[in-house]
Amino acid sequence: MGLDVPRIRADFPLLGQEHNGHRLVYLDSASSAQKPRSVMRAMDEFMETSYANVHRGVYAIAEAATARFEAARAAVAEFIGARESAELVFTRNATEAINLVAYSWGRANLERGDVVVLSEMEHHANVVPWHMLASERGIELRWIPIDAEYRLDLTNLEELLRDAKLLAVTAMSNVLGTITDIPVLVRAARRAGAHILVDASQAAPHTTVDVQAWDADFVVLTAHKMLGPSGIGALWARRDLLEAMPPFLGGGEMIRDVRKDGFTTNDLPWKFEAGTPAITEAIGWHAAIDYLNDLGMDAIHDHEVTLTRYALDALRAEFGDRLTIYGPSTTEMRGGVISFLFPTIHAHDVSQVLDEEAVCVRAGHHCAKPLMRVLKIPATSRASLYLYNDTDDVDALIVALTHVEKFFSLDPT
Amino acid sequence: MAGLEDLYREIILDHYRAPRNRGELDVPPAHRVEGFNPLCGDEVVLYLDVENGVVSDLKIAGQGCSISQASTSMMSAAVRGKPVTEARTITRAFKALMSIHESKIGGEEVGATADDLAGVRLGDLEALQGVVKFPVRIKCATLAWNTLVQGLDEIAATP
Numbered sequence: 001m002g003l004d005v006p007r008i009r010a011d012f013p014l015l016g017q018e019h020n021g022h023r024l025v026y027l028d029s030a031s032s033a034q035k036p037r038s039v040m041r042a043m044d045e046f047m048e049t050s051y052a053n054v055h056r057g058v059y060a061i062a063e064a065a066t067a068r069f070e071a072a073r074a075a076v077a078e079f080i081g082a083r084e085s086a087e088l089v090f091t092r093n094a095t096e097a098i099n100l101v102a103y104s105w106g107r108a109n110l111e112r113g114d115v116v117v118l119s120e121m122e123h124h125a126n127v128v129p130w131h132m133l134a135s136e137r138g139i140e141l142r143w144i145p146i147d148a149e150y151r152l153d154l155t156n157l158e159e160l161l162r163d164a165k166l167l168a169v170t171a172m173s174n175v176l177g178t179i180t181d182i183p184v185l186v187r188a189a190r191r192a193g194a195h196i197l198v199d200a201s202q203a204a205p206h207t208t209v210d211v212q213a214w215d216a217d218f219v220v221l222t223a224h225k226m227l228g229p230s231g232i233g234a235l236w237a238r239r240d241l242l243e244a245m246p247p248f249l250g251g252g253e254m255i256r257d258v259r260k261d262g263f264t265t266n267d268l269p270w271k272f273e274a275g276t277p278a279i280t281e282a283i284g285w286h287a288a289i290d291y292l293n294d295l296g297m298d299a300i301h302d303h304e305v306t307l308t309r310y311a312l313d314a315l316r317a318e319f320g321d322r323l324t325i326y327g328p329s330t331t332e333m334r335g336g337v338i339s340f341l342f343p344t345i346h347a348h349d350v351s352q353v354l355d356e357e358a359v360c361v362r363a364g365h366h367c368a369k370p371l372m373r374v375l376k377i378p379a380t381s382r383a384s385l386y387l388y389n390d391t392d393d394v395d396a397l398i399v400a401l402t403h404v405e406k407f408f409s410l411d412p413t
Numbered sequence: 414m415a416g417l418e419d420l421y422r423e424i425i426l427d428h429y430r431a432p433r434n435r436g437e438l439d440v441p442p443a444h445r446v447e448g449f450n451p452l453c454g455d456e457v458v459l460y461l462d463v464e465n466g467v468v469s470d471l472k473i474a475g476q477g478c479s480i481s482q483a484s485t486s487m488m489s490a491a492v493r494g495k496p497v498t499e500a501r502t503i504t505r506a507f508k509a510l511m512s513i514h515e516s517k518i519g520g521e522e523v524g525a526t527a528d529d530l531a532g533v534r535l536g537d538l539e540a541l542q543g544v545v546k547f548p549v550r551i552k553c554a555t556l557a558w559n560t561l562v563q564g565l566d567e568i569a570a571t572p
Contacts, residue, residue, distance in 0.1 A: 020416075346478035348455075348553065349421075356417055365454040378454040378476055407417070408426075408479070 003295060003303040005390040011036040011291075012388055022358035025396045030174050030337045030384030031362050032224045033205060035288075039227060042287035043280050054279055055253060055270070069279055072286035073269070079289045080200070080219065081210035082236050086268040089235045089242070090277050094201040095125040097220035097235035098168070100272060101197055102129035104245045105218075106166075112138035115164040117194070119144040119152055119180070120374050121173040124367040126199045130168065144169070146374065150176045150327050154184070161192035168196075171203035175366045175382065176327040177308070177337035179203065182214045190215075195241075201225055201233075205386070206304055206335050208297045211236050223281065228288035232281040235272070242268050249274035300387050304336040307385050311338055311394045318398050322405070326380055336385030339366070345408045347379040353407055354381075357400040419543035420550070421479065428483035433490050436472040438462055443470070444568050448560030450552055455481045457557050461564045467496050473557075480541075480550050485557035487538050497565055504558050506533035510542055511551050 009015050012034045017024040026034060052062040054069045070085070077088040091097040106129075110116070116130050120143050134141055142160050147153040152169075161167060167189040172179045182198055189196040197218040200209050205226035211219045218241070222233035237245075247254055247265050251274035256264045265271040292300065309331045315323060315338070326339040341347060351363035362382045365372045372378065383397055438460035448457045455477030462470035471493045473485050488507075492500040544554045 346482075348478035348480075348550075352420065352547070352550070353417060364452065369454065372454065378456070407421070 002306070003299055003387055005303075005388065008295070008388050011038065013037060015388060017358075019358035020356060023392075023396070025357075025359040025393045027383040027385065027389065027393060027397060028360045028362050029205070029225070029386035029389075030202060030382065032230065033227050033386055034388065035227055035229070035284075036291050038291055039229065039284045039287045043229065043284040046280055046283040051280065053276055065279060068286075069277070069282050072282035075286045075289045076234055077236070079209070079293070080204065080221065080236055081212050083212065084239070087236055087239050087242065089237070089269040089272040090282060091220075091233045091235055091272075092231060092278070093224070093233040094199060094220040094222040095233075097222075097233055098125055098197070098199065099129045100235055100248045101218050101220075101237070102133050104248045104272075105195075105241065106130075106133045107137070108244075108246055110137055110139050110165055113140065115140045115142055115162075117142045117144065117160050117164045117167045119169045120146050121150075121152075121176055121178065121368065121371045122168070122170055123174055123199065123201070124369070125201075126168055126170060126197075127370060143370075146176075146178075146371075149329065151178050151333070152180055152185075154188075157185075157188050158192070161188055161194055164189070164192055164194040166195045166197060167192075168199070170199040170201075171209070172200075172206070172335050172337075173327075173368075173371075174202045174337060175339050175368045175371055175380065177335045177339075178328055179207070179333040179335055181333070182216065186215050202335065202337070205292075206297075207301050217241055223285040223288065226288055227291055228285035229278075229281045232278040232285055239268065242272070245272075247274070248272050251275045253277070295387060303387060304385055305331045307389060307391065307394065308334065308336040308338070310391055311336075311383070311385065311397075314394055314398050315340065315401075318402065319405070323401075326375060326377075336389075337382060338384070339380040339382045341377060341380050342405065342408075345404060347381040349408060350381045350401070350404050353404045354397070354400045357396065357403070359397055359400045361397070416546070420547055422540040422543060424537050424540040425479065425483040428486040429479040432473065432482055432486040434471055434473050434486065434493065436460075437474060438470060438472050443472075444564055444571075446560055446564035446567060447475075448556050448563065450477070450481070450556050452549075452552065455553065455556060457481065457485050457560050459557070459560055459564050461561075461568065463497060463565070463568050466498070468492050468494065468500050477556070478550075478553055480544060480553040481556050484541055484554045487541070488557045488561060491536070491538060492561065497569075500561065501565065502533055503535070503538075504562055506535055507538055507541075507558055508555060510535060510539065510545075511555055512545050513551070513555065 014034050050061050050064040052065040054066040074085045077085045145153045186196050195217040198216045200219050200221045204221040219236045224230040254274040256266050324341050328334040347363035364379050443460045443462045446459050456475040458474040460472040471489050544550050
């Protein structure tokens with residue numbers, strides 16, 4: 001069964017807008033997804049009926065708030081196939097989750113000369129924390145290159161992983177749409193004795209994530225790309241790793257006892273959750289996961305594969321060689337993120353013209369400047385597809401792009 | 414697309430398609446300065462030759478969107494051959510056109526009042542005024558000018 005997109009769209013109030021007389025065409029979900037009414041209602045309802053701080057009060061609504069907050073944790077943990085909720089640490093976003101690993105696990109386990117392997121298509125969130133550690137600790141960063149089909153070139157993987165302590169890679173590129181073969185990467189990392197961190201920020205909204213099937217050590221994700229609110233994300237890690245890791249931020253909630261001469265840490269996962277967490281946002285994330293589960297991740301994935309194929313075919317048919325698509329040419333192991341560029345028209349100018357027709361795409365380096373340097377381009381335009389997009393949206397993009405081409409034509413006629 | 418014509422005036426597209434003063438100068442005697450827009454990755458590289466207080470030559474390299482490239486090209490046409498003091502005045506007038514009014518609070522003395530700027534003729538540069546209606550693009554339009562000021566400051570600070 002395919003997705004009933006008109007019915008889904010009705011759940012997203014923002015998508016009903018018009019701009020300049022055009023139906024809003026939202027093609028920037030890879031940046032942040034729109035929210036269904038059920039997420040907004042869950043957050044409102046929680047604040048109207050049960051809001052209190054968590055893990056503190058003994059009064060009824062505080063108990064209710066704590067139960068709802070922990071139920072949200074259990075829902076996220078189950079959604080990604082975690083063994084237990086204690087392995088699921090709430091963070092501010094995926095960026096903070098990676099910084100947590102770099103700061104805590106990295107500082108406890110990496111020394112001068114140790115190697116961390118990244119890929120050329122990582123988001124800055126999975127680059128800069130390692131750069132920071134590299135300049136502080138003198139660790140070496142190595143990079144898995146991309147090939148001509150915009151996939152990871154694993155030819156020299158064994159060599160790259162030699163003596164590596166960590167492999168940190170994305171499960172899906174936020175620029176190219178490339179889906180990486182995590183089980184293959186995990187096996188290679190294990191053979192080399194390296195730990196593995198998977199950035200599932202882009203993958204989790206679109207495909208089934210199963211941290212146990214992956215056999216990864218650390219997996220990070222963020223709520224706002226998967227219909228949830230901004231301000232909350234998560235780190236999943238194996239219990240033994242989390243137990244051995246020193247705390248990240250210090251403060252309330254993460255302690256068992258504090259004395260004038262020191263402190264002891266709380267149990268997992270609260271050991272890594274200093275301060276009042278994003279309580280209402282956790283409730284919203286839970287509602288988002290319920291919404292995704294109701295549709296079914298397989299159905300969502302199938303819908304996006306079909307729509308991506310339609311979009312790639314339509315772009316090629318309309319523009320041919322005049323438009324470069326940066327990403328795998330087929331939908332095999334590919335998500336609905338489509339980066340493209342007219343060689344003589346800057347991505348910002350493309351977005352500006354599309355905006356006139358209410359087509360929202362992202363323009364820029366997509367927080368992946370190392371990849372942009374590999375591709376030798378300053379920026380791309382990026383259209384990204386989600387469960388509420390349909391062929392009408394793709395058609396609107398194509399029509400608007402024909403106007404872009406006409407507007408910036410070097411031969412103004 | 415009425416709004417777009419405000420932004421992309423014909424003179425802007427002309428400078429974008431046929432940018433003036435593209436190229437490089439030998440360093441030294443010229444001074445090289447780079448400006449980046451971290452949001453979009455645009456970069457502008459200016460080669461400035463300042464002799465006896467005059468911007469005697471100026472060349473441009475780098476890449477970016479039509480607004481940043483056109484603004485850079487128009488800036489080069491506006492200040493090439495002009496005294497440094499006049500180049501700075503034109504810069505302030507241009508930034509005022511972009512609705513950027515430099516504050517004296519905590520900063521250096523601006524040195525030009527609104528009256529001083531009223532006499533500055535921006536000519537073609539006024540075509541960029543439409544950018545003000547598109548706030549995220551103001552940074553594209555001002556990148557070259559901020560880079561110019563940085564370069565002139567660096568030259569002034571060189572003994």
